[in-house]
Amino acid sequence: MSTPTSRSPSRLSSLFVEHLTVIDCARLDAVRGLVGESWIVDIELVGELDAQSMVLDFGEVKKRLKRALDDSADHTLLVPLRDPGLQVTHGDGRVTLRHDGAAGRIDHASPACAVTLVDAARIDADALAAHLAPMLKAVVPDSVAELHLSLRDEGIDGPLYHYTHGLKKHAGHCQRIAHGHRSRLEIRIDGERDAALEAVQAARWADIYLGTREDLKSDAGGRHRYEYRSAEGAFMLELPAARCEVLASDTTVECIADHLADAVAALRPGRTVTVRAYEGVMKGAIARRHAA
Known part of the structure; x- marks a missing residue:
């Protein structure tokens, strides 16, 4: 999907950047509940050539547009404002929401910076591109007549899963309690x-929330309630327990790989196990368990 913004041009040239960045985020879905996503961002700029005979220097493209994306939807919870199952309240720089869908009720409270409110009935790549395009157009020079923004999934040949989590100890945006990733998985037994x-694990973790045990404040009534305070402020997330897995550790990708390697090693005793766990696109961690 390509979302343009434009003005009347004369003679124009086009500049493109594939895989400018990746937006790692979570979204609320009426059917699936809380879903982690990793969308690759491609852009095209159409405009008149400047004094350097460029539409815009590649360094400026990356600096301006990647920074704008990092400071907007990346590592946030995407909320479809026209979803009939949604309730949202604002106050004192915070957003509190309740979402009722087929996967069960989700409650979330956080600083406003951790939420992206989208004027749509459903969040998908097209809806987010339409939401972001005007914001990106505002950070490029007036000589850029059109900006086309495309979001796409990574092509994965094999099992994948969508997960969400929060890293309260992280100094950056990963501290937000409901951001996520669409990730591949590789498991090797004796090489x-x-x-x-791989298929069993990916199916077990389809649309999973990975929580840290010390952040689990309640598991009553078939629901999990996670709470913590980090540098940005206080966070809370409550959702059905069936959509969660609790780790004794933090939920960094290094800890996720270790957690999976321990589980696989228990299923394949006496074998050498290697787990390659991805955190979104082209990055992740490896954990190994060697046969005794």
């Missing part, structure tokens, strides 16, 4: 990929 194990 050979085990497609069956």
Whole structure:
């Protein structure tokens, strides 16, 4: 999907940047509940050539547009304002919401910076691109007549899963309690990929929330309530327990890989296990368990 913003041009040239960045985020979905996403961002700029015979220097493209994306939807919870199951309240720089959908009720409270409110009935790549395009157009020179923004999934040949989490100890945006990733998974037993194990694990973690045990404040009534305070402020997330897995550790990708390697090693005793866990696109961690 390409979302343009434009003005009347004369003679124009086009500049493109593929894979400018990746937006790692979470979204509320009426059917699936809380869903982690990793969307690759491609852009095209159309405009008159400047004094350097450029539409815009690549360094400026990356600096201006990537910074704008990092400071907007990236590592936030995307909320569809026209979803009939949504209730949102604002006050004192905070956003509190309740979402009732097929996957169960989700309650969330956080600083406003951790939420992106989108004027749409459903969040998908097209809806987010339409939301972001005017904001990006505002940070490029007037000589840029059109800006086309495309969001796409990484092509993954094999199992994948969507997960959400929050890292309260992180100094940056990862501290937000409900951001997420769309991730691939590789499991090797004695050096050979085990497609069956990969498929089972990916299915078990479809649309999972990975929580840290010390942040779990209640597990009553078939629901999990996670709370913590980090540098940005106080965070809370409550959702059905069936959509959660609790780790004894933090939920960094290093800890996730270790958690998975321990689980696989218990299923394959006496074997050498290697887990390659991804955190979104082209990054992640490796954990190994060697046969005794």
